[in-house]
Amino acid sequence: MGSSKKLTLKSLKAGRPPMAKSTRSMSRKASRALINSHHQLQKRRRQAVARGDKVEEALIDKELAKLGGLDHYQQASLQGQSQDRGGDTSKVLLEWLPVAALRSLGRRPRMLEVGALSSRNACSTSGLFEVVHIDLNSQEPEILQQDFMERPLPRDSTDKFDIISLSLVLNYVPDAAGRGQMLRRTLSFLEKSEASSNPSTASFFPSLFVVLPRSCVDNSRYFTEARLEEIMGALGYFKVRDKMTQKLAYSLWRREDVAPKAGVGFPKKELNPGKTRNNFVITLGGSGKG
Incomplete structure:
Protein backbone atom coordinates (compact mmCIF):
# COMPACT_ATOMS: atom_id res chain seq x y z
CA MET A 1 0.00 0.00 0.00
CA ASP A 88 -32.60 4.84 1.20
CA THR A 89 -29.93 2.27 0.32
CA SER A 90 -28.47 2.39 3.84
CA LYS A 91 -31.62 0.61 5.07
CA VAL A 92 -30.35 -2.56 3.41
CA LEU A 93 -26.99 -2.26 5.17
CA LEU A 94 -28.73 -1.77 8.50
CA GLU A 95 -30.85 -4.87 7.88
CA TRP A 96 -27.71 -6.91 7.27
CA LEU A 97 -25.74 -5.80 10.32
CA PRO A 98 -26.15 -7.38 13.81
CA VAL A 99 -27.81 -4.38 15.45
CA ALA A 100 -28.13 -5.91 18.93
CA ALA A 101 -24.45 -6.87 18.97
CA LEU A 102 -23.46 -3.38 17.79
CA ARG A 103 -25.39 -1.80 20.64
CA SER A 104 -23.47 -3.92 23.15
CA LEU A 105 -20.02 -3.06 21.79
CA GLY A 106 -19.41 -0.16 24.12
CA ARG A 107 -18.32 2.02 21.22
CA ARG A 108 -19.77 3.20 17.94
CA PRO A 109 -18.03 1.83 14.80
CA ARG A 110 -16.75 4.59 12.54
CA MET A 111 -18.34 4.88 9.09
CA LEU A 112 -17.20 6.89 6.08
CA GLU A 113 -20.03 7.60 3.68
CA VAL A 114 -18.68 8.64 0.29
CA GLY A 115 -21.04 10.52 -2.01
CA ALA A 116 -23.43 11.38 0.82
CA LEU A 117 -26.65 13.05 -0.28
CA SER A 118 -28.12 13.31 3.20
CA SER A 119 -26.90 13.10 6.78
CA ARG A 120 -30.29 11.74 7.84
CA ASN A 121 -30.39 8.30 6.23
CA ALA A 122 -31.08 5.13 8.19
CA CYS A 123 -27.51 4.40 9.25
CA SER A 124 -26.81 8.02 10.17
CA THR A 125 -29.87 8.32 12.42
CA SER A 126 -29.60 4.84 13.97
CA GLY A 127 -27.22 5.99 16.71
CA LEU A 128 -25.06 2.93 16.00
CA PHE A 129 -22.27 4.66 14.09
CA GLU A 130 -19.96 7.61 14.25
CA VAL A 131 -20.45 8.78 10.66
CA VAL A 132 -18.29 11.03 8.49
CA HIS A 133 -20.16 12.17 5.38
CA ILE A 134 -18.34 13.48 2.30
CA ASP A 135 -19.46 14.54 -1.17
CA LEU A 136 -18.15 16.56 -4.09
CA ASN A 137 -21.03 19.01 -3.74
CA SER A 138 -22.23 19.11 -0.16
CA GLN A 139 -25.95 19.73 0.28
CA GLU A 140 -25.80 20.07 4.08
CA PRO A 141 -23.45 21.57 6.70
CA GLU A 142 -22.99 18.06 8.15
CA ILE A 143 -21.56 16.79 4.84
CA LEU A 144 -17.91 17.64 4.20
CA GLN A 145 -17.30 18.84 0.65
CA GLN A 146 -14.46 16.55 -0.38
CA ASP A 147 -13.26 14.25 -3.16
CA PHE A 148 -12.50 10.80 -1.75
CA MET A 149 -9.64 10.40 -4.22
CA GLU A 150 -8.06 13.55 -2.76
CA ARG A 151 -8.79 12.81 0.90
CA PRO A 152 -5.47 12.74 2.82
CA LEU A 153 -4.33 9.22 3.58
CA PRO A 154 -4.70 8.22 7.25
CA ARG A 155 -1.82 9.11 9.54
CA ASP A 156 -2.90 6.58 12.17
CA SER A 157 -5.91 4.56 13.29
CA THR A 158 -7.81 7.67 14.37
CA ASP A 159 -8.20 8.53 10.67
CA LYS A 160 -9.44 5.05 9.73
CA PHE A 161 -12.90 3.53 9.63
CA ASP A 162 -14.68 0.28 10.44
CA ILE A 163 -16.92 0.54 7.39
CA ILE A 164 -16.99 2.56 4.18
CA SER A 165 -20.11 3.12 2.10
CA LEU A 166 -19.85 3.52 -1.68
CA SER A 167 -23.53 3.71 -2.55
CA LEU A 168 -24.06 4.62 -6.22
CA VAL A 169 -20.60 6.14 -6.33
CA LEU A 170 -18.44 3.79 -8.42
CA ASN A 171 -20.73 4.13 -11.43
CA TYR A 172 -20.08 7.87 -11.35
CA VAL A 173 -16.29 7.59 -11.48
CA PRO A 174 -15.41 8.76 -15.01
CA ASP A 175 -13.33 5.79 -16.18
CA ALA A 176 -12.76 2.10 -15.54
CA ALA A 177 -9.25 2.46 -14.11
CA GLY A 178 -10.45 5.17 -11.75
CA ARG A 179 -13.08 2.81 -10.37
CA GLY A 180 -10.37 0.24 -9.68
CA GLN A 181 -8.24 2.91 -8.01
CA MET A 182 -11.14 3.86 -5.77
CA LEU A 183 -11.71 0.28 -4.66
CA ARG A 184 -8.00 -0.18 -3.96
CA ARG A 185 -7.85 3.12 -2.08
CA THR A 186 -10.57 2.04 0.35
CA LEU A 187 -8.05 -0.38 1.86
CA SER A 188 -5.98 2.53 3.14
CA PHE A 189 -8.94 3.93 5.07
CA LEU A 190 -10.17 0.73 6.73
CA GLU A 191 -9.01 -0.61 10.06
CA LYS A 192 -7.20 -3.91 9.89
CA SER A 193 -9.02 -7.06 10.87
CA GLU A 194 -8.61 -8.00 14.49
CA ALA A 195 -9.98 -10.59 16.85
CA SER A 196 -13.16 -9.56 18.63
CA SER A 197 -14.83 -10.94 21.72
CA ASN A 198 -18.09 -10.72 19.83
CA PRO A 199 -18.04 -13.01 16.76
CA SER A 200 -21.31 -11.45 15.57
CA THR A 201 -19.55 -8.17 14.83
CA ALA A 202 -16.13 -9.61 13.96
CA SER A 203 -17.61 -11.30 10.91
CA PHE A 204 -18.81 -7.95 9.53
CA PHE A 205 -15.95 -5.50 10.16
CA PRO A 206 -13.92 -3.92 8.71
CA SER A 207 -16.05 -3.78 5.60
CA LEU A 208 -17.05 -2.01 2.40
CA PHE A 209 -20.68 -1.49 1.37
CA VAL A 210 -21.13 -1.19 -2.40
CA VAL A 211 -24.27 -0.29 -4.32
CA LEU A 212 -24.34 -0.23 -8.13
CA PRO A 213 -27.11 0.10 -10.69
CA ARG A 214 -28.17 -3.46 -11.48
CA SER A 215 -27.45 -2.91 -15.17
CA CYS A 216 -23.74 -2.52 -14.31
CA VAL A 217 -23.46 -6.15 -13.23
CA ASP A 218 -26.08 -7.97 -15.28
CA ASN A 219 -26.24 -6.07 -18.57
CA SER A 220 -22.67 -5.04 -19.34
CA ARG A 221 -20.46 -6.40 -22.11
CA TYR A 222 -17.42 -6.17 -19.87
CA PHE A 223 -18.60 -6.69 -16.30
CA THR A 224 -20.49 -9.28 -14.24
CA GLU A 225 -21.16 -10.17 -10.62
CA ALA A 226 -18.47 -12.83 -10.93
CA ARG A 227 -15.92 -10.31 -12.18
CA LEU A 228 -16.74 -7.98 -9.28
CA GLU A 229 -16.15 -10.84 -6.87
CA GLU A 230 -12.83 -11.66 -8.56
CA ILE A 231 -11.65 -8.06 -8.29
CA MET A 232 -12.71 -7.74 -4.69
CA GLY A 233 -11.08 -11.04 -3.84
CA ALA A 234 -7.80 -9.90 -5.40
CA LEU A 235 -7.92 -6.83 -3.16
CA GLY A 236 -8.46 -8.96 -0.07
CA TYR A 237 -12.23 -8.60 0.32
CA PHE A 238 -14.64 -11.42 1.11
CA LYS A 239 -18.33 -11.12 0.25
CA VAL A 240 -20.51 -11.22 3.35
CA ARG A 241 -23.92 -10.42 1.88
CA ASP A 242 -25.48 -9.43 -1.42
CA LYS A 243 -28.89 -8.58 -2.78
CA MET A 244 -30.33 -7.74 -6.18
CA THR A 245 -33.45 -5.63 -6.66
CA GLN A 246 -35.12 -4.51 -9.85
CA LYS A 247 -32.85 -1.47 -10.09
CA LEU A 248 -29.90 -1.98 -7.74
CA ALA A 249 -27.16 -4.45 -6.83
CA TYR A 250 -26.11 -4.36 -3.15
CA SER A 251 -23.07 -6.08 -1.66
CA LEU A 252 -21.14 -6.03 1.62
CA TRP A 253 -17.47 -7.00 1.63
CA ARG A 254 -15.33 -7.78 4.68
CA ARG A 255 -11.66 -6.88 4.49
CA GLU A 256 -9.64 -9.99 5.25
CA ASP A 257 -6.31 -9.92 7.07
CA VAL A 258 -4.39 -10.60 3.85
CA ALA A 259 -2.40 -8.45 1.46
CA PRO A 260 -3.84 -7.70 -2.00
CA LYS A 261 -2.69 -10.23 -4.57
CA ALA A 262 0.39 -8.93 -6.35
CA GLY A 263 0.57 -9.19 -10.12
CA VAL A 264 -3.13 -9.99 -10.54
CA GLY A 265 -4.82 -7.63 -12.98
CA PHE A 266 -8.23 -7.33 -14.55
CA PRO A 267 -8.16 -5.51 -17.90
CA LYS A 268 -11.17 -4.61 -19.98
CA LYS A 269 -12.41 -7.81 -21.60
CA GLU A 270 -15.64 -8.70 -23.31
CA LEU A 271 -17.57 -11.13 -21.13
CA ASN A 272 -21.14 -10.77 -22.42
CA PRO A 273 -21.40 -9.96 -26.13
CA GLY A 274 -24.56 -8.21 -27.19
CA LYS A 275 -25.65 -5.07 -28.98
CA THR A 276 -28.09 -4.03 -26.26
CA ARG A 277 -25.58 -4.28 -23.42
CA ASN A 278 -23.83 -1.28 -21.84
CA ASN A 279 -20.09 -0.66 -21.53
CA PHE A 280 -19.70 -0.39 -17.75
CA VAL A 281 -16.49 -1.94 -16.46
CA ILE A 282 -14.06 -1.78 -13.56
CA THR A 283 -10.43 -2.51 -14.36
CA LEU A 284 -7.67 -3.26 -11.88
CA GLY A 285 -3.97 -3.08 -12.60
CA GLY A 286 -1.74 -5.85 -11.32
CA SER A 287 1.04 -3.45 -10.30
CA GLY A 288 -0.85 -1.81 -7.47
CA LYS A 289 -2.43 0.79 -9.73
CA GLY A 290 -6.12 0.97 -10.57
Whole structure:
Protein backbone atom coordinates (compact mmCIF):
# COMPACT_ATOMS: atom_id res chain seq x y z
CA MET A 1 0.00 0.00 0.00
CA GLY A 2 3.01 2.29 0.41
CA SER A 3 3.15 2.95 -3.32
CA SER A 4 -0.38 4.32 -3.37
CA LYS A 5 0.88 7.71 -2.18
CA LYS A 6 2.86 8.07 -5.40
CA LEU A 7 -0.07 7.37 -7.70
CA THR A 8 -1.66 10.14 -9.69
CA LEU A 9 -5.23 9.52 -8.74
CA LYS A 10 -7.96 11.02 -10.87
CA SER A 11 -10.32 13.40 -9.19
CA LEU A 12 -13.95 12.36 -9.15
CA LYS A 13 -14.85 15.84 -10.36
CA ALA A 14 -14.09 14.69 -13.90
CA GLY A 15 -17.18 12.52 -13.79
CA ARG A 16 -19.52 15.07 -12.30
CA PRO A 17 -21.56 17.68 -14.17
CA PRO A 18 -21.37 21.47 -13.82
CA MET A 19 -23.31 22.85 -10.88
CA ALA A 20 -26.40 25.01 -11.06
CA LYS A 21 -28.82 26.01 -8.33
CA SER A 22 -32.41 24.79 -8.38
CA THR A 23 -35.12 24.75 -5.74
CA ARG A 24 -37.90 23.02 -7.69
CA SER A 25 -39.52 19.93 -6.24
CA MET A 26 -40.08 16.98 -8.53
CA SER A 27 -42.55 14.19 -8.94
CA ARG A 28 -41.34 10.60 -8.95
CA LYS A 29 -41.75 10.44 -12.74
CA ALA A 30 -39.88 13.72 -13.27
CA SER A 31 -37.01 12.78 -10.96
CA ARG A 32 -36.59 9.40 -12.67
CA ALA A 33 -36.60 11.04 -16.12
CA LEU A 34 -34.01 13.60 -15.02
CA ILE A 35 -31.73 10.94 -13.56
CA ASN A 36 -31.94 8.82 -16.72
CA SER A 37 -31.24 11.82 -18.99
CA HIS A 38 -28.41 12.87 -16.74
CA HIS A 39 -26.76 9.44 -16.86
CA GLN A 40 -27.04 9.30 -20.66
CA LEU A 41 -25.41 12.71 -21.01
CA GLN A 42 -22.67 11.75 -18.59
CA LYS A 43 -21.96 8.63 -20.66
CA ARG A 44 -21.63 10.77 -23.80
CA ARG A 45 -19.46 13.24 -21.90
CA ARG A 46 -17.05 10.53 -20.76
CA GLN A 47 -16.78 9.29 -24.34
CA ALA A 48 -16.05 12.83 -25.55
CA VAL A 49 -13.38 13.27 -22.87
CA ALA A 50 -11.79 9.96 -23.85
CA ARG A 51 -11.65 11.13 -27.49
CA GLY A 52 -10.29 14.51 -26.50
CA ASP A 53 -13.29 16.14 -28.18
CA LYS A 54 -13.47 19.48 -26.35
CA VAL A 55 -16.26 20.82 -28.56
CA GLU A 56 -18.57 17.89 -27.85
CA GLU A 57 -17.66 18.02 -24.15
CA ALA A 58 -18.62 21.71 -23.99
CA LEU A 59 -21.92 21.07 -25.78
CA ILE A 60 -22.81 18.29 -23.35
CA ASP A 61 -21.88 20.50 -20.39
CA LYS A 62 -24.42 23.03 -21.68
CA GLU A 63 -27.07 20.32 -21.91
CA LEU A 64 -26.28 19.22 -18.35
CA ALA A 65 -26.54 22.80 -17.16
CA LYS A 66 -29.98 23.07 -18.79
CA LEU A 67 -31.05 20.06 -16.73
CA GLY A 68 -30.03 21.92 -13.60
CA GLY A 69 -26.48 20.61 -13.14
CA LEU A 70 -25.30 18.63 -10.14
CA ASP A 71 -27.59 20.31 -7.62
CA HIS A 72 -30.72 19.37 -9.58
CA TYR A 73 -29.45 15.82 -10.10
CA GLN A 74 -28.84 15.49 -6.36
CA GLN A 75 -32.32 16.85 -5.69
CA ALA A 76 -33.74 14.11 -7.92
CA SER A 77 -31.61 11.51 -6.15
CA LEU A 78 -32.83 12.73 -2.78
CA GLN A 79 -36.40 12.39 -4.03
CA GLY A 80 -35.62 8.76 -4.80
CA GLN A 81 -34.15 8.27 -1.33
CA SER A 82 -37.11 9.74 0.54
CA GLN A 83 -38.60 7.42 3.14
CA ASP A 84 -42.02 7.26 1.50
CA ARG A 85 -40.38 5.81 -1.64
CA GLY A 86 -38.15 3.31 0.18
CA GLY A 87 -35.08 4.51 -1.67
CA ASP A 88 -32.60 4.84 1.20
CA THR A 89 -29.93 2.27 0.32
CA SER A 90 -28.47 2.39 3.84
CA LYS A 91 -31.62 0.61 5.07
CA VAL A 92 -30.35 -2.56 3.41
CA LEU A 93 -26.99 -2.26 5.17
CA LEU A 94 -28.73 -1.77 8.50
CA GLU A 95 -30.85 -4.87 7.88
CA TRP A 96 -27.71 -6.91 7.27
CA LEU A 97 -25.74 -5.80 10.32
CA PRO A 98 -26.15 -7.38 13.81
CA VAL A 99 -27.81 -4.38 15.45
CA ALA A 100 -28.13 -5.91 18.93
CA ALA A 101 -24.45 -6.87 18.97
CA LEU A 102 -23.46 -3.38 17.79
CA ARG A 103 -25.39 -1.80 20.64
CA SER A 104 -23.47 -3.92 23.15
CA LEU A 105 -20.02 -3.06 21.79
CA GLY A 106 -19.41 -0.16 24.12
CA ARG A 107 -18.32 2.02 21.22
CA ARG A 108 -19.77 3.20 17.94
CA PRO A 109 -18.03 1.83 14.80
CA ARG A 110 -16.75 4.59 12.54
CA MET A 111 -18.34 4.88 9.09
CA LEU A 112 -17.20 6.89 6.08
CA GLU A 113 -20.03 7.60 3.68
CA VAL A 114 -18.68 8.64 0.29
CA GLY A 115 -21.04 10.52 -2.01
CA ALA A 116 -23.43 11.38 0.82
CA LEU A 117 -26.65 13.05 -0.28
CA SER A 118 -28.12 13.31 3.20
CA SER A 119 -26.90 13.10 6.78
CA ARG A 120 -30.29 11.74 7.84
CA ASN A 121 -30.39 8.30 6.23
CA ALA A 122 -31.08 5.13 8.19
CA CYS A 123 -27.51 4.40 9.25
CA SER A 124 -26.81 8.02 10.17
CA THR A 125 -29.87 8.32 12.42
CA SER A 126 -29.60 4.84 13.97
CA GLY A 127 -27.22 5.99 16.71
CA LEU A 128 -25.06 2.93 16.00
CA PHE A 129 -22.27 4.66 14.09
CA GLU A 130 -19.96 7.61 14.25
CA VAL A 131 -20.45 8.78 10.66
CA VAL A 132 -18.29 11.03 8.49
CA HIS A 133 -20.16 12.17 5.38
CA ILE A 134 -18.34 13.48 2.30
CA ASP A 135 -19.46 14.54 -1.17
CA LEU A 136 -18.15 16.56 -4.09
CA ASN A 137 -21.03 19.01 -3.74
CA SER A 138 -22.23 19.11 -0.16
CA GLN A 139 -25.95 19.73 0.28
CA GLU A 140 -25.80 20.07 4.08
CA PRO A 141 -23.45 21.57 6.70
CA GLU A 142 -22.99 18.06 8.15
CA ILE A 143 -21.56 16.79 4.84
CA LEU A 144 -17.91 17.64 4.20
CA GLN A 145 -17.30 18.84 0.65
CA GLN A 146 -14.46 16.55 -0.38
CA ASP A 147 -13.26 14.25 -3.16
CA PHE A 148 -12.50 10.80 -1.75
CA MET A 149 -9.64 10.40 -4.22
CA GLU A 150 -8.06 13.55 -2.76
CA ARG A 151 -8.79 12.81 0.90
CA PRO A 152 -5.47 12.74 2.82
CA LEU A 153 -4.33 9.22 3.58
CA PRO A 154 -4.70 8.22 7.25
CA ARG A 155 -1.82 9.11 9.54
CA ASP A 156 -2.90 6.58 12.17
CA SER A 157 -5.91 4.56 13.29
CA THR A 158 -7.81 7.67 14.37
CA ASP A 159 -8.20 8.53 10.67
CA LYS A 160 -9.44 5.05 9.73
CA PHE A 161 -12.90 3.53 9.63
CA ASP A 162 -14.68 0.28 10.44
CA ILE A 163 -16.92 0.54 7.39
CA ILE A 164 -16.99 2.56 4.18
CA SER A 165 -20.11 3.12 2.10
CA LEU A 166 -19.85 3.52 -1.68
CA SER A 167 -23.53 3.71 -2.55
CA LEU A 168 -24.06 4.62 -6.22
CA VAL A 169 -20.60 6.14 -6.33
CA LEU A 170 -18.44 3.79 -8.42
CA ASN A 171 -20.73 4.13 -11.43
CA TYR A 172 -20.08 7.87 -11.35
CA VAL A 173 -16.29 7.59 -11.48
CA PRO A 174 -15.41 8.76 -15.01
CA ASP A 175 -13.33 5.79 -16.18
CA ALA A 176 -12.76 2.10 -15.54
CA ALA A 177 -9.25 2.46 -14.11
CA GLY A 178 -10.45 5.17 -11.75
CA ARG A 179 -13.08 2.81 -10.37
CA GLY A 180 -10.37 0.24 -9.68
CA GLN A 181 -8.24 2.91 -8.01
CA MET A 182 -11.14 3.86 -5.77
CA LEU A 183 -11.71 0.28 -4.66
CA ARG A 184 -8.00 -0.18 -3.96
CA ARG A 185 -7.85 3.12 -2.08
CA THR A 186 -10.57 2.04 0.35
CA LEU A 187 -8.05 -0.38 1.86
CA SER A 188 -5.98 2.53 3.14
CA PHE A 189 -8.94 3.93 5.07
CA LEU A 190 -10.17 0.73 6.73
CA GLU A 191 -9.01 -0.61 10.06
CA LYS A 192 -7.20 -3.91 9.89
CA SER A 193 -9.02 -7.06 10.87
CA GLU A 194 -8.61 -8.00 14.49
CA ALA A 195 -9.98 -10.59 16.85
CA SER A 196 -13.16 -9.56 18.63
CA SER A 197 -14.83 -10.94 21.72
CA ASN A 198 -18.09 -10.72 19.83
CA PRO A 199 -18.04 -13.01 16.76
CA SER A 200 -21.31 -11.45 15.57
CA THR A 201 -19.55 -8.17 14.83
CA ALA A 202 -16.13 -9.61 13.96
CA SER A 203 -17.61 -11.30 10.91
CA PHE A 204 -18.81 -7.95 9.53
CA PHE A 205 -15.95 -5.50 10.16
CA PRO A 206 -13.92 -3.92 8.71
CA SER A 207 -16.05 -3.78 5.60
CA LEU A 208 -17.05 -2.01 2.40
CA PHE A 209 -20.68 -1.49 1.37
CA VAL A 210 -21.13 -1.19 -2.40
CA VAL A 211 -24.27 -0.29 -4.32
CA LEU A 212 -24.34 -0.23 -8.13
CA PRO A 213 -27.11 0.10 -10.69
CA ARG A 214 -28.17 -3.46 -11.48
CA SER A 215 -27.45 -2.91 -15.17
CA CYS A 216 -23.74 -2.52 -14.31
CA VAL A 217 -23.46 -6.15 -13.23
CA ASP A 218 -26.08 -7.97 -15.28
CA ASN A 219 -26.24 -6.07 -18.57
CA SER A 220 -22.67 -5.04 -19.34
CA ARG A 221 -20.46 -6.40 -22.11
CA TYR A 222 -17.42 -6.17 -19.87
CA PHE A 223 -18.60 -6.69 -16.30
CA THR A 224 -20.49 -9.28 -14.24
CA GLU A 225 -21.16 -10.17 -10.62
CA ALA A 226 -18.47 -12.83 -10.93
CA ARG A 227 -15.92 -10.31 -12.18
CA LEU A 228 -16.74 -7.98 -9.28
CA GLU A 229 -16.15 -10.84 -6.87
CA GLU A 230 -12.83 -11.66 -8.56
CA ILE A 231 -11.65 -8.06 -8.29
CA MET A 232 -12.71 -7.74 -4.69
CA GLY A 233 -11.08 -11.04 -3.84
CA ALA A 234 -7.80 -9.90 -5.40
CA LEU A 235 -7.92 -6.83 -3.16
CA GLY A 236 -8.46 -8.96 -0.07
CA TYR A 237 -12.23 -8.60 0.32
CA PHE A 238 -14.64 -11.42 1.11
CA LYS A 239 -18.33 -11.12 0.25
CA VAL A 240 -20.51 -11.22 3.35
CA ARG A 241 -23.92 -10.42 1.88
CA ASP A 242 -25.48 -9.43 -1.42
CA LYS A 243 -28.89 -8.58 -2.78
CA MET A 244 -30.33 -7.74 -6.18
CA THR A 245 -33.45 -5.63 -6.66
CA GLN A 246 -35.12 -4.51 -9.85
CA LYS A 247 -32.85 -1.47 -10.09
CA LEU A 248 -29.90 -1.98 -7.74
CA ALA A 249 -27.16 -4.45 -6.83
CA TYR A 250 -26.11 -4.36 -3.15
CA SER A 251 -23.07 -6.08 -1.66
CA LEU A 252 -21.14 -6.03 1.62
CA TRP A 253 -17.47 -7.00 1.63
CA ARG A 254 -15.33 -7.78 4.68
CA ARG A 255 -11.66 -6.88 4.49
CA GLU A 256 -9.64 -9.99 5.25
CA ASP A 257 -6.31 -9.92 7.07
CA VAL A 258 -4.39 -10.60 3.85
CA ALA A 259 -2.40 -8.45 1.46
CA PRO A 260 -3.84 -7.70 -2.00
CA LYS A 261 -2.69 -10.23 -4.57
CA ALA A 262 0.39 -8.93 -6.35
CA GLY A 263 0.57 -9.19 -10.12
CA VAL A 264 -3.13 -9.99 -10.54
CA GLY A 265 -4.82 -7.63 -12.98
CA PHE A 266 -8.23 -7.33 -14.55
CA PRO A 267 -8.16 -5.51 -17.90
CA LYS A 268 -11.17 -4.61 -19.98
CA LYS A 269 -12.41 -7.81 -21.60
CA GLU A 270 -15.64 -8.70 -23.31
CA LEU A 271 -17.57 -11.13 -21.13
CA ASN A 272 -21.14 -10.77 -22.42
CA PRO A 273 -21.40 -9.96 -26.13
CA GLY A 274 -24.56 -8.21 -27.19
CA LYS A 275 -25.65 -5.07 -28.98
CA THR A 276 -28.09 -4.03 -26.26
CA ARG A 277 -25.58 -4.28 -23.42
CA ASN A 278 -23.83 -1.28 -21.84
CA ASN A 279 -20.09 -0.66 -21.53
CA PHE A 280 -19.70 -0.39 -17.75
CA VAL A 281 -16.49 -1.94 -16.46
CA ILE A 282 -14.06 -1.78 -13.56
CA THR A 283 -10.43 -2.51 -14.36
CA LEU A 284 -7.67 -3.26 -11.88
CA GLY A 285 -3.97 -3.08 -12.60
CA GLY A 286 -1.74 -5.85 -11.32
CA SER A 287 1.04 -3.45 -10.30
CA GLY A 288 -0.85 -1.81 -7.47
CA LYS A 289 -2.43 0.79 -9.73
CA GLY A 290 -6.12 0.97 -10.57
